Amino acid sequence: MKKYCIITISLLFIWFSLDMTGFSVGDIILVEAAWNSIDGVWWLIFLLFSILFIIKDKTGKYMLFLFVFLWSIIQFYSHWYYTLFGATEEKIFSYNNFFKETYHIIPSSKTILIPDFYHIILHILILATLFSLFLYIIDNKKQ
DSSP: OHHHHHHHHHHHHHHHHHHHHHHHEEEEEOOOTTTTTTHHHHHHHHHHHHHHHHHOOOHHHHHHHHHHHHHHHHHIIIIIHHHHHHHHEEEEEEEEHTTTTTTTSSSOOSSSSOHHHHHHHHHHHHHHHHHHHHHHHHHHOOO
């Protein structure tokens, strides 16, 4: 079970690392570099807890789970809350303006907040990592 956690953590780490460097293919910008923002601090904390999980499984799994859980809550309230429950015109305009250069598989809208492709995949990977860590913790409790 730990192997699955390491796979999801690795995929999430690789994907999130694109946020540190920025990534584009031709004219398509997947994500712009955000190393100099809170994202850089978040990336370092994620790296630290991931290493702790691999080296010191007993405490690391709880700390990493708590971190990823908090991350999922922050992402929900930064993106999906507004998609699911609506946002003001000002919020939608601001969000669309901030992410206007990034690639969208679903075009941005003036009436609903729609995350870009990078964030959709990021959120899927965060949830997959959270779920795999949760199952790993539960499985270890049974043993």
